[in-house]
Amino acid sequence: MPVSTRSQIFGVQEESSNTIQRTRNRPNQAQEDPIKVDPSPLRNPHHGLKEKMKALTVLYEQQKRSSSSFKNPTLMLNKVKEENKDQETKIPGFVKKQEKENSLPNVIRTVGLPTADEDSKENIIGLDKILGFSCPPKGGVLVNTVARKLSMGGLVPQSESKVGLIGGGVGVKSGQELSTITENSLSSVGSRILVFVRLRPMAKKEKEAGSRNCVRIVNRRDVYLTEFASENDYLRLKRLRGRHFTFDASFTDSTPQQDVYSSTTADLVEGVLQGKNGSVFCYGATGAGKTYTMLGTMDNPGVMVLAIKDLFAKIRQRSCDGNHVVHLSYLEVYNEMVRDLLSPGRPLVLREDKQGITAAGLTQYRAYSTDEVMALLQQGNKNRTTEPTRANETSSRSHAILQVVAEYRVRDASMNVVNRVGKLSLIDLAGSERALATDQRTLRSLEGANINRSLLALSSCINALVEGKKHIPYRNSKLTQLLKDSLGGVCNTVMIANISPSNISFGETQNTLHWANRAKEIRTKCFFSLYVLYFSLLLEVTRNMIPKPHNEIFG
Numbered sequence: 001m002p003v004s005t006r007s008q009i010f011g012v013q014e015e016s017s018n019t020i021q022r023t024r025n026r027p028n029q030a031q032e033d034p035i036k037v038d039p040s041p042l043r044n045p046h047h048g049l050k051e052k053m054k055a056l057t058v059l060y061e062q063q064k065r066s067s068s069s070f071k072n073p074t075l076m077l078n079k080v081k082e083e084n085k086d087q088e089t090k091i092p093g094f095v096k097k098q099e100k101e102n103s104l105p106n107v108i109r110t111v112g113l114p115t116a117d118e119d120s121k122e123n124i125i126g127l128d129k130i131l132g133f134s135c136p137p138k139g140g141v142l143v144n145t146v147a148r149k150l151s152m153g154g155l156v157p158q159s160e161s162k163v164g165l166i167g168g169g170v171g172v173k174s175g176q177e178l179s180t181i182t183e184n185s186l187s188s189v190g191s192r193i194l195v196f197v198r199l200r201p202m203a204k205k206e207k208e209a210g211s212r213n214c215v216r217i218v219n220r221r222d223v224y225l226t227e228f229a230s231e232n233d234y235l236r237l238k239r240l241r242g243r244h245f246t247f248d249a250s251f252t253d254s255t256p257q258q259d260v261y262s263s264t265t266a267d268l269v270e271g272v273l274q275g276k277n278g279s280v281f282c283y284g285a286t287g288a289g290k291t292y293t294m295l296g297t298m299d300n301p302g303v304m305v306l307a308i309k310d311l312f313a314k315i316r317q318r319s320c321d322g323n324h325v326v327h328l329s330y331l332e333v334y335n336e337m338v339r340d341l342l343s344p345g346r347p348l349v350l351r352e353d354k355q356g357i358t359a360a361g362l363t364q365y366r367a368y369s370t371d372e373v374m375a376l377l378q379q380g381n382k383n384r385t386t387e388p389t390r391a392n393e394t395s396s397r398s399h400a401i402l403q404v405v406a407e408y409r410v411r412d413a414s415m416n417v418v419n420r421v422g423k424l425s426l427i428d429l430a431g432s433e434r435a436l437a438t439d440q441r442t443l444r445s446l447e448g449a450n451i452n453r454s455l456l457a458l459s460s461c462i463n464a465l466v467e468g469k470k471h472i473p474y475r476n477s478k479l480t481q482l483l484k485d486s487l488g489g490v491c492n493t494v495m496i497a498n499i500s501p502s503n504i505s506f507g508e509t510q511n512t513l514h515w516a517n518r519a520k521e522i523r524t525k526c527f528f529s530l531y532v533l534y535f536s537l538l539l540e541v542t543r544n545m546i547p548k549p550h551n552e553i554f555g
């Protein structure tokens, strides 16, 4: 299949970008009459800025409205429906184009989000509930509500995104980049990390050791955890303590890989195809099923493989000229060192630039098909550091990050050709190992300590984000530096917490669920960046209003 080079793609992008930018600034007019850019070099320098200010004011107002309605999803849903209706009447053929472009409906996300009171902290529940696990359904039905997915298939045409290898910082840039920034900011308003839980089946070893099942999943979202009293504790032998958690969705031990992918990641892939960044990370104790969920097996491929398959299939369907570029990079963080899994060599150095955190020298492979990606993933996994541990024969001792950058061209609602660039990060975290952390002498203990250190750093960042602190300690570990974009940046993020059903792993499971529950409260919102952008532009406009000497304007 013919595949164009990057330079060809950027050529078209430049050609069309001026038109796109202008169309965005004047949404009503643009639909019938795409404006041609005035080539005159003696254009009033204040003119463009005023337009941008106008557009920003509109966005700012929209942002304010959507952030206030975020607390009330039903209100928001109605509002978006109304806006869609509006758009339908304003732009003939809007719906048809939209349908053609997005297989997803504009608004709906099928995962039910917890309501405000369900969303509250974990509850310690009584014996009666735990014994029979007779959990009354919350209102009887799983209600489909809306969170950040409101922005998917947005009403505004997408444009090119500037991406880095890892990360994607936002700043005030030139006019062309302005539209991308505001759009991304707008799309991420009030986004919160979606949190899913996946229970794995009881392992043979656990069964042989006589473990009991301490986890129960009810209603596809409620997780009940039982703490059995020790058999030697005669006084409390009959006492059971339980905890109840609610997540965006919870998967039982028999949920197929495809279902996990469809509920957790398919929407992120859709977002990536629309030019938004997305991240999925698996979190949990060692042997809890993270690698199985992310990578899977040859017969049961996991999220990484299914996402790439989906991405390729959809890009081919939608690309207006059949050309697309998919770049892959795969790295691991092992003992606080960043290593390239596709081309192993010296540890890589992390650098922070305008695009965010980048791993200098990381190989970017251009992939042409799913099969090729599979081969690259297998090659990368062979290079990944694994060791047998107490809980897992092939335990991953490193955090692995697969990053896929997809770029293709599509026609927007005004039939302009736009370049879309989106980045998907798929992260398989190393599991924590309690026993190893206490033994200070062996290499394994160093690994364990480092894994725990980065997971501790991750939990500190989660805490700081939840508490709305100004300083988020990303710099405490390589892992958190690399996840900066996923946790607090302009990114749709999904967390899958993996747990074991065995009561032997009760402590680890409780810990995982606690952090997963906490992560629900993180919002990767960018209201603040729009705010900063708005006032920076205001400053720029004010500065430009001050008369300048003639030679400074034209010379």
Ligand SMILES: Nc1ncnc2c1ncn2[C@@H]1O[C@H](COP(=O)(O)OP(=O)(O)OP(=O)(O)O)[C@@H](O)[C@H]1O
Residues within 6 Å of the ligand: 199, 200, 201, 203, 253, 284, 285, 286, 287, 288, 289, 290, 291, 292, 293, 389, 392, 394, 395, 396, 397, 429, 430, 431, 432, 498
């Ligand atoms: N949903 C599942 N269905 C069937 N088998 C599973 C499932 N989840 C995990 N397993 C099996 O459990 C074992 C441990 O899983 P896995 O290697 O994915 O754990 P992990 O969390 O990645 O551990 P570590 O952090 O030590 O690498 C594997 O043999 C895997 O095949």
